Amino acid sequence: MANLQSDFVGIKSPNPFWLASAPPTDKEYNVRRAFEAGWGGVVWKTLGMEGPPVVNVNGPRYGAIWGADRRLLGLNNIELITDRPLEVNLREMKAVKRDYPDRAMIASIMVPCEEEAWKAILPHVEDTGADGIELNFGCPHGMAERGMGSAVGQVPEYIEMVTRWCKMYTRMPVIVKLTPNITNVLYPAEAAKRGGADAVSLINTINSITSVNLDSFAPEPMIDGKGTHGGYCGPAVKPIALNMVAEIARNPATADMPISGIGGVTTWRDAAEFLALGAGNVQVCTAVMTYGFKIVQEMISGLSEYMDSKGMTSVDQLVRKAVPNVTDWNQLNLNYVAKAKIDQDACISCGRCFAACEDTSHQAIAMSEDRTFTVIDEECVACNLCVNVCPVEDCISMVPMDAGATDPRTGKVVDPSYANWTTHPNNPSATAAE
Amino acid sequence: MADNEFTPGIKAGRLEHSAYAAQFSDLHPPLDDHEALVAADRCYFCHDAPCITACPTDIDIPLFIRQIATGTPDAAAKTILSQNIMGGMCARVCPTEQLCEQACVREMAEGKPVLIGQLQRYATDHLQQQGIHPFTRAGATGKTVAVVGAGPAGLSCAHRLAMLGHDVVVYDARPKPGGLNEFGIAAYKTPNGYAQEEVDWLLQIGGIRIETGKALGKGSGAGLTLDQLKADHDAVFVGVGLGGVNALGAMGEEKDGVSDAVDFISTLRQSTDLTALPIGRDVVVIGGGMTAIDAAVQAKLLGALNVTLVYRRGRDRMNASPFEQDLAASKGVRIVNHAVPVAVHGNGAVREIEFEYVDGTMKGTGEMLRLAADQVFKAIGQTLQGDGLPDLDGRKIAVTGAGRTSVEGVWAGGDCASGGDDLTVTAVAEGRDAAMDIHSALMG
Incomplete structure (x- = not known):
């Protein structure tokens, strides 16, 4: 059986399957269950600054599209970053990391675009024993209206600036999470690199309206008769994500920058495709929100069997294998x-x-x-x-x-x-x- | 002590009273919304789809299934009913495994066709249960047409004619309309009075008057003649079915306990209390068609201990489809092939029936079989009845084109007319097509 051990910017995990920063990683209870199920790592649900946490809507926060037999093909959400107090999250992260030292634990962070805000939160995160941080420059809804998330991710200069602050104030590896809601993903990717990022992760969710209620004439998900655009993810976005990963992987200015591949990874095969196109590991969210944590067992056995069939003994041998064949x-x-x-x-x-x-x-x-x-x-x-x-x-x-x-x-x-x-x-x- | 399945003779109430409802419930329970969506999703929306070609009424099956899949079952129903006004009944009784579902490419691909029949029922039920009749009549033409026979062919013809603006009078010998749908099909295929419900729904089009107790021929007292009908109307459609029954030709056929399967089925269908319907302990059904199967299965469902269906040829020659044969077997009916009845034994009432095994050429082998029997049902074919009919082709009314007979101004369709299988769906198609031809003829 192929060795799935993964080393992503120096962060080790028993396999290249991480859970993306999202509802499944919002608290200790879930993350412990994920690790028990076999996930190699988690990116903890995005932390905000100290003080009263954000609030979420009290109605539907997800919308979906389906294929045959209601197979979920695409999911969108209007959920914000964690709505639990920062100190609670930090305490739980520390406890989990202590009990699962072999798993990767990354803290996703989103604070206002001010140096002091980033400088303030980083030591707290470092104190949890986290293996790295992921800068959430991607969320396209809610937080963007407050000048964070994709509002930063859409301005390369901001990306570069915040990345540089983070590299200055922490020894942890810095992963910059990119939004697909831009014209050309190479601009933000190159900005991250200029700022000193250790890696980029992509894609975050895509601006979307999943459907329109034809009785009440409002978009779904609907809150008291109104709807707003949410972030789209799941199997439907995989082709978009694959292209953006490949663009960064084959662009001379960014080709040597590690990529954490995100976007519709549902099976081992999806994961293998991301790896072949240049991702060093993958992050998963919608698939576990659809089927639960257990799917990682299929991902592990499937990737392992595939690698055996190709005579590959380590994940590195698959990474970038298809990049030379992506061309204009x-x-x-x-x-x-x-x-x-x-x-x-x-x-x-x-x-x-x-x-x-x-x-x-x-x-x-x-x-x-x-x-x-x-x-x-x-x-x-x-x-x-x-x-x-x-x-x-x-x-x-x-x-x-x-x-x-x-x-x-x-x-x-x-x-x-x-x-x-x-x-x-x-x-x-x-x-x-x- | 109450009678049970072991009691000899022809007895009512062999089962617990509470058991009858379940015995005669829907053979295929209707699909619920989710099941319908799942089933509809399996349709490939084939180009020039083979299922349409296989349907005698040419229903646009991929279109109606797509309409179900996209949440518009009433639109699906209109697609079905515009081709086949009795699409609801056909969804229940069509041998789909020999028609649309046999042609389904998924049958070829996986041996599991799209559930076309059940989806059709889902759509038509959805519309009809709201009481919606989606068709309206064209402006009155001032023409009147006589339709003889209120079965599938006659009602289909009448509806189309009414829709086109003609006034229609439908005559039928029986006390209520429906024909074989009402009197001749196993109860579990169309439970809960669906046959009458469908007729009532169909008649919502307006312009159709039903006159029962009227039959072609002098003997009936309420006799109709083609000449009189022609004189009173602008055109006549004959859809009288096959009212007669073939005789066994076996010694002792007249004994008590020997009767026609069609009468048994008709009695059962009209019964309001199945617990009061007597059935033999040892029942033998002679024949190999749908009527034989329907009689045998329902005898078993009524609590008969032993039901044997005997057919003179092999299984492959039986008119009952393999699906129907399997259904009978699953209900506990024993099927005996290659045997012909030679004598009915018993003193007054049948006690035993004797068969001789025959070879492939129907030649007797000398090997005999005696079956205990306190009730025997004959289901060896039905024949055309009536006087003064148009010319025959063999044993049926000869027709050319869309049901034109040898008599000017007289059309025929359904089981009584030559050509086509004796199926409900074929009768509906023939009635519809004759109506279109009558319309062309009348409107020049």
Whole structure:
């Protein structure tokens, strides 16, 4: 069995699965249960400054979208940072860390954008024995209205400034949590790096309205007839998170900065994808809020089995494995030609590929009287839509054409060499091929 | 001591009185909201879906299932009912495992089709339980049409004609409308008076008058003739079903205790107190179709100790679907194949019935089987009855196109007409299509 031991910016944990700063990590009771279930680490629910804690709404704070059989696909929330007194959280953190010294415990922090506020809280956190801090520059609701959370995360200069304060006033590693509610994630990531961050974690939740109540004409979740945007998370946001992680991982200015991957991690496979795209570990929230802490057992066994099958003995060997293959569109090989192929033995004749191709794509699938569906190579551009809408896994595949064969669609011979848009004759700013 | 399942003879009240309701409750309890959503989510929304092709009434099944999945079951019901006005009954009695659900691509993929029949019932129940009738009549055409037979074919025809603006008179020999839905289908398939409920709901369209106690033919006292109907109306639709029953041709058939399965089913369906309905201890049903199964299963449900269904050919040749055969077996009915009745024994009343085993060519083998029997039900096919009918094709009224008969101005559909399976859903389709053809003919 592969060793899942994780070392993230010097913070050790028995596996790379941490619980993200969120309701599951709001108090000692939950965190102890999480550790008993096998979680490698937790990022404690975000702490605020000393004094009266924030208050939450007293009505629904979550909204959701569902797939078949009410499978939860996306969750949004309007919950704020911890609404328990700072000293209570600190006391509990200390107690838990004392009892679970092998697990990672990170303190998420959000205080006003003033040097004194950060300087004041850091020693208290350090005193708990926490392994590191995560700066919550991400929450898009509530706290942002008060100039914190994503209001800071959307201004690279603030990120850099606060990160620098933290590095100045604590010896603990500093992880900067990034908001996806920006135009280009590289600006905040680079700012974190300039400020001296040890790592970034992403993504925080996405501004969202999950649904509109068509009887009361208000967004959900609704509080006394009104709703507000909340932070969206869960399986639905994973593709957005993967892209942002990959962008940071392959950007020369940030490529060497460790990343804690967050966003819709639900299974070991999701985790493995984040790791391959450059995350050093992952953080999970919605999946445990849906299924409970026990899912970590599947994540551990699944990742371990996968790594064994690939001959990998440590998590490091998987991290960044896919990063070299993430590129810009203009680097894609335009000489590569594939055609869809339908496995007639696997086909159940539902005709969805036909409807999709005929109505919305290239009219490249033929349907016979007896409902046999075949690809018309003369029309097929290998767009993959048929594969995506087919309900049978592996029934339709994209088969590359051999070099030297003639593409019946274009009449051109498939060229074995690589050529991309930068050298393409149709590109007005093409440079001549060497 | 009260009678029980061991008491010989034909006796009522073999079961505890409290047991009857459960015995005859819904075969497939209705889906609740969540079950319906889960079932609907399994539909792939196939292109030019095979289930539609397999449905004799061409219901747009993927569309109505999507309408259920998106929380609009009443819209789903309208999709169903616009093609099949008796979609509620068909959802209960259609052999879906041989029609839409057999064609479902998930049947091919997993052996587990989408529950089309139960979803259809979910949608139609949802609408009908609110008392909503979603169709309205077109402007009056001033034409009148006679429909003979208030079964699925006749009512379907009448509804469509009424919708198109014609006035319709429906004649039926029985004291109430519904045909086989009311008199000929096992009780557990349509419990709680659904057949009459559906008729009442259907008639909300307006423009349809029902006249019971009227049949084609001179003998009935209230006899109708095609000539008179033609004279009184602008068109005639004949949907009289198959009123006669085939005879066994076995010695001793006239003995007490030997009767037609259709009469047993009809009596059972009209019974208001099943505890008072007598049934034999040893019941033998002869036949291999749906009527035979319905009789056998209900005999068992009434408390018969031994119920044997005997059919002259193999299981694969039985008209009852494998699902129905399995249902019978699960209720404790024994099915004997390749045996034909040769004699009914007993002094006045049947005591035993004797069969000879036959080979695949129906040739006697000389091997005999005697079954104890205090009640025998014959279910070996029904025949067309009536005088002065249009030309026949074999034993049914010959039709071409959408139910046109040899007589100008007379259409026919349902079990009495040639072509198509003898199914409720087929009758509904034929009635509807004849109505459209009548409309075209009348409106030129």
